[in-house]
Amino acid sequence: MDRPLNETRSVCCYCGTGCGVIIQSAGDRIVGVRGDPDHPANFGKLCAKGNTLHLAAVRTGRATVPILRESRAVLPAPTSWDYALDVAAERFAAIIREHGPDAVAFYVSGQLLTEDYYVFNKLARALVGTNNIDSNSRLCMSSAVAAYKATLGSDAVPCCYEDIELADLLLIAGSNTAYAHPIVFRRIEAAKEKRPDLKIVVVDPRRTDTAAAADLHLALAPGADALLYSAMLHVLLWEGLTDPAFIAQHTEGFNALRSQLAELTPGAVAAACGVRAEDIVAAARMFGQAKAPLSFWCQGLNQSIHGTANGAALIHLHLATGKIGRPGMGPFSLTGQPNAMGGRETGTMANLLPGHRNLADPADRAELARLWNVPALPEKPGKTAIELFDALTNGDIKAIWIACTNPAQSLPDLAKVKTALTHAKFVVVQDAWGDTETAAFADLLLPAATWGEKDGTVTNSERRISRVRAAVPPPGAARADWRIARDFALRLDEKLGAGRTAQFAFDSPAEVYAEYVRTTVGRDLDIHELSHAVLDARGPTQWPTGAARLYTDHRFAFPDGKARFIPIDTQLTAETPDARHPFRLLTGRLRDQWHGMSRTGRIPRLYSHEPEPRIEIHPADLQRRGWIDGQLMRVKSRRGEIVLPIAASEEVRPGQAFVAMHWGRRSLSHDGVNALTIPVCDPVSKQPELKHAALRIEPAVLPWRMRVLRSPGLSAEAHEKVIEWRARLAPLLEGFDYAALTLDGRERPLVALRVAAAEPLAIERIEQIADALEMPEGVCLTYRDPAKRVIKRARIDDERLTGILLAGEDLAGNWLRAAMKEGVPIDALRRWLFAPRAEPPVASAAPRRVICNCLDVSEADIQREIAAGADLPALQERLKCGTSCGACVQEIKQLLGKR
Ligand SMILES: Nc1nc2c(c(=O)[nH]1)N[C@H]1C(S)=C(S)[C@@H](COP(=O)(O)OP(=O)(O)OC[C@H]3O[C@@H](n4cnc5c(=O)[nH]c(N)nc54)[C@H](O)[C@@H]3O)O[C@H]1N2
Numbered sequence: 001m002d003r004p005l006n007e008t009r010s011v012c013c014y015c016g017t018g019c020g021v022i023i024q025s026a027g028d029r030i031v032g033v034r035g036d037p038d039h040p041a042n043f044g045k046l047c048a049k050g051n052t053l054h055l056a057a058v059r060t061g062r063a064t065v066p067i068l069r070e071s072r073a074v075l076p077a078p079t080s081w082d083y084a085l086d087v088a089a090e091r092f093a094a095i096i097r098e099h100g101p102d103a104v105a106f107y108v109s110g111q112l113l114t115e116d117y118y119v120f121n122k123l124a125r126a127l128v129g130t131n132n133i134d135s136n137s138r139l140c141m142s143s144a145v146a147a148y149k150a151t152l153g154s155d156a157v158p159c160c161y162e163d164i165e166l167a168d169l170l171l172i173a174g175s176n177t178a179y180a181h182p183i184v185f186r187r188i189e190a191a192k193e194k195r196p197d198l199k200i201v202v203v204d205p206r207r208t209d210t211a212a213a214a215d216l217h218l219a220l221a222p223g224a225d226a227l228l229y230s231a232m233l234h235v236l237l238w239e240g241l242t243d244p245a246f247i248a249q250h251t252e253g254f255n256a257l258r259s260q261l262a263e264l265t266p267g268a269v270a271a272a273c274g275v276r277a278e279d280i281v282a283a284a285r286m287f288g289q290a291k292a293p294l295s296f297w298c299q300g301l302n303q304s305i306h307g308t309a310n311g312a313a314l315i316h317l318h319l320a321t322g323k324i325g326r327p328g329m330g331p332f333s334l335t336g337q338p339n340a341m342g343g344r345e346t347g348t349m350a351n352l353l354p355g356h357r358n359l360a361d362p363a364d365r366a367e368l369a370r371l372w373n374v375p376a377l378p379e380k381p382g383k384t385a386i387e388l389f390d391a392l393t394n395g396d397i398k399a400i401w402i403a404c405t406n407p408a409q410s411l412p413d414l415a416k417v418k419t420a421l422t423h424a425k426f427v428v429v430q431d432a433w434g435d436t437e438t439a440a441f442a443d444l445l446l447p448a449a450t451w452g453e454k455d456g457t458v459t460n461s462e463r464r465i466s467r468v469r470a471a472v473p474p475p476g477a478a479r480a481d482w483r484i485a486r487d488f489a490l491r492l493d494e495k496l497g498a499g500r501t502a503q504f505a506f507d508s509p510a511e512v513y514a515e516y517v518r519t520t521v522g523r524d525l526d527i528h529e530l531s532h533a534v535l536d537a538r539g540p541t542q543w544p545t546g547a548a549r550l551y552t553d554h555r556f557a558f559p560d561g562k563a564r565f566i567p568i569d570t571q572l573t574a575e576t577p578d579a580r581h582p583f584r585l586l587t588g589r590l591r592d593q594w595h596g597m598s599r600t601g602r603i604p605r606l607y608s609h610e611p612e613p614r615i616e617i618h619p620a621d622l623q624r625r626g627w628i629d630g631q632l633m634r635v636k637s638r639r640g641e642i643v644l645p646i647a648a649s650e651e652v653r654p655g656q657a658f659v660a661m662h663w664g665r666r667s668l669s670h671d672g673v674n675a676l677t678i679p680v681c682d683p684v685s686k687q688p689e690l691k692h693a694a695l696r697i698e699p700a701v702l703p704w705r706m707r708v709l710r711s712p713g714l715s716a717e718a719h720e721k722v723i724e725w726r727a728r729l730a731p732l733l734e735g736f737d738y739a740a741l742t743l744d745g746r747e748r749p750l751v752a753l754r755v756a757a758a759e760p761l762a763i764e765r766i767e768q769i770a771d772a773l774e775m776p777e778g779v780c781l782t783y784r785d786p787a788k789r790v791i792k793r794a795r796i797d798d799e800r801l802t803g804i805l806l807a808g809e810d811l812a813g814n815w816l817r818a819a820m821k822e823g824v825p826i827d828a829l830r831r832w833l834f835a836p837r838a839e840p841p842v843a844s845a846a847p848r849r850v851i852c853n854c855l856d857v858s859e860a861d862i863q864r865e866i867a868a869g870a871d872l873p874a875l876q877e878r879l880k881c882g883t884s885c886g887a888c889v890q891e892i893k894q895l896l897g898k899r
Pocket residue numbers: 015016140173174175176177179180181203204205206208220221222223224225298299300301335336337586587588589590591592593594595691
């Protein structure tokens with residue numbers, strides 16, 4: 001009998017949009033999710049990632065017990081929490097005693113809850129006595145933090161989502177909102193539809209879905225943002241579109257900047273910016289003439305060697321025109337992770353302290369020491385992410401505690417990161433999943449509870465604090481992050497004899513929160529009257545309590561109340577392409593995948609929009625060099641080399657190459673794009689330039705091919721089964737010249753492996769893969785051609801094809817994949833199974849690219865209706881595509897545009 005459904009209000013654990021969700025559970029299982037109609041971030045809408053959250057509630061791959069590797073000579077083995085935490089405390093205490101507190105470090109994450117952050121932060125500073133606590137927000141928001149602090153005096157987003165409806169110009173800079181903040185983008189689309197005179201300017205080197213929706217797209221040269229916005233400001237000045245009274249009354253530093261701007265005319269910078277001078281002038285006029293300009297920015301600006309200047313140059317436009325602090329206007333940094341904001345508020349970065357305090361400020365340190373009831377807090381600056389991993393390599397830091405982030409996939413120059421993790425004396429990894437790239441380096445792997453199992457709070461991009469609630473208990477022995485940090489603190493305190501037990505006497509996340517809010521008293525983010533109970537009663541609330549917008553009186557957060565203009569760095573990128581490395585790499589996100597894919601990578605349907613890893617290059621570059629679509633390429637930077645199939649794309653310009661950040665060691669035989677990226681940072685924000693590098697691209701000669709597909713067909717356990725197969729295959733990718741492991745399908749999910757090699761694979765390796773997929777020779781149809789070294793094998797269950805292995809010749813791979821996903825009866829396929837034919841023998845088996853993921857509508861279906869004369873409403877009526885989350889509407893419009 002079906003158990004009744006419980007419904008629990010919580011928040012989506014992906015992007016900083018912060019959509020409210022309602023989790024549906026039966027017993028201890030999460031079975032569904034829907035948008036929370038009452039949540040002001042999304043009013044019930046969810047994107048494809050949010051809509052499928054419940055499908056990640058699988059067991060395979062979850063970390064469920066602590067796993068300890070007693071020494072590097074022995075294999076890791078399961079252990080108890082008591083023993084695990086004891087060993088961890090002993091190892092940390094020994095290192096602290098011998099080498100001092102700065103010999104250990106904590107590397108945490110924008111995906112932790114506020115309560116988790118607070119305990120980790122207190123543990124590092126008030127117990128260990130080190131400021132070596134940094135967060136993956138260093139890779140993400142730290143340039144935005146630095147830009148806000150340098151210009152407005154505090155790290156506070158002054159705007160709110162409602163401003164989208166009130167703005168008359170949207171300047172979207174270095175943000176692919178359509179993919180990365182889909183529900184914000186829905187709101188932008190709705191505003192534009194309602195008020196077609198709302199102008200949209202997008203600044204992005206690539207013609208993204210976001211750029212395609214713009215009135216003006218400035219496809220700027222990578223790294224040229226600070227230059228571009230400064231040239232726009234030059235035009236504003238020249239054309240009298242600034243507000244001199246506002247500048248005089250409410251700002252400092254304009255005269256110094258003005259002399260720098262004098263030379264930055266549109267004509268002088270157009271070539272470096274890669275855009276026409278007229279377009280710079282047009283964008284400036286649109287900004288200057290707008291009554292309410294609203295600027296969004298994200299990683300295209302932040303992940304740069306001058307990310308701080310990029311953000312500041314954008315904020316300057318608002319300050320020089322006085323267009324800030326009123327409805328519909330202002331500089332709005334979109335937060336990446338669900339609680340990067342909470343990390344900033346609780347001061348969980350090397351240079352910050354809780355309650356928007358600064359480590360460098362002695363008064364701030366003293367005040368916090370008082371609140372924490374400790375004599376003093378450490379003064380020496382802590383190491384930021386990149387520095388921290390360098391210090392592991394050179395031995396300055398010997399032990400690291402990594403929580404809720406996967407640095408062996410997400411940091412730049414991974415060869416270096418892996419050396420660092422190997423050099424470290426003791427690596428603790430606290431993760432919800434046990435099979436991440438970083439977990440492979442763990443001496444101690446601690447199983448963490450995750451979305452749907454945790455209780456606490458998060459803050460979204462518009463400073464809105466929401467309650468996160470548990471719907472089910474965590475699996476096995478997994479525990480909430482705040483609790484793991486607390487339990488470790490108590491044990492470490494014992495080993496160090498520090499006498500700080502009272503400081504960690506929290507019994508619930510509500511208690512942690514109660515203490516945290518006391519650190520905000522009198523600060524710009526004062527929320528001292530909030531508590532879990534108050535938030536439960538009031539619902540999602542903005543800080544400072546209830547304020548929709550900041551700086552409405554035009555008093556900024558510097559002591560004199562005046563905002564600042566700062567000097568602008570106009571270098572483009574750390575690395576400039578040259579004859580040896582002529583291509584410019586750009587990196588970024590896909591619509592339906594999240595970071596290292598530890599969650600989305602287990603959901604077959606989320607692969608359908610971008611089925612496989614690839615490097616996108618402009619068709620003109622392919623033509624010029626005689627490369628063909630799909631060909632495997634060696635992609636090299638000064639730091640590493642990877643192999644990827646090439647894909648022609650008009651989204652990039654000639655000379656550019658785009659690779660998504662998501663594909664790592666569990667999807668590929670190599671580390672993915674961060675094998676190539678450069679660990680050079682912005683000098684102020686210390687954020688690395690993850691977006692850019694110079695590349696060399698050349699054909700990879702790997703003529704031997706293998707394709708393996710396996711599906712459990714239709715069954716209740718089908719999903720769990722494919723991810724189990726995927727988990728068995730992932731460790732086997734190591735050592736292939738090229739291998740890509742992906743999922744696909746919906747009702748009939750499948751796992752797909754593609755291999756390319758210089759030489760035919762040894763038969764034992766082929767058998768190893770077949771065994772992992774339960775396809776040994778005995779249960780399969782087999783075909784062999786020893787002369788050509790071809791082996792083919794098919795598994796058939798219930799009159800359907802459930803497995804196929806094509807080694808040595810894989811022409812039929814595509815249509816067999818389609819046939820398998822659709823469950824085409826084997827009789828229609830049998831005589832073609834082992835035939836080398838690229839075309840499907842049956843019509844329904846054509847490869848299918850899905851555009852609308854919610855309602856499973858393919859590009860072919862849409863093209864067919866378009867050919868029959870359908871417009872957007874007709875498509876939505878007939879196929880229902882784009883009527884659920886709406887993320888594909890932009891792409892459908894592009895297909896309509898090509899008609
Ligand atoms: N689907 C999905 N959504 C996500 C995430 C995810 O993994 N998947 N992650 C979340 C997180 S943590 C973050 S930080 C955000 C990131 O959100 P975004 O920053 O919007 O996403 P990205 O694709 O990383 O980069 C945005 C754009 O910057 C452009 N760009 C590259 N170089 C430059 C440049 O020099 N100047 C300008 N102006 N633009 C440039 C790229 O072409 C890209 O289109 O997304 C969040 N949302």
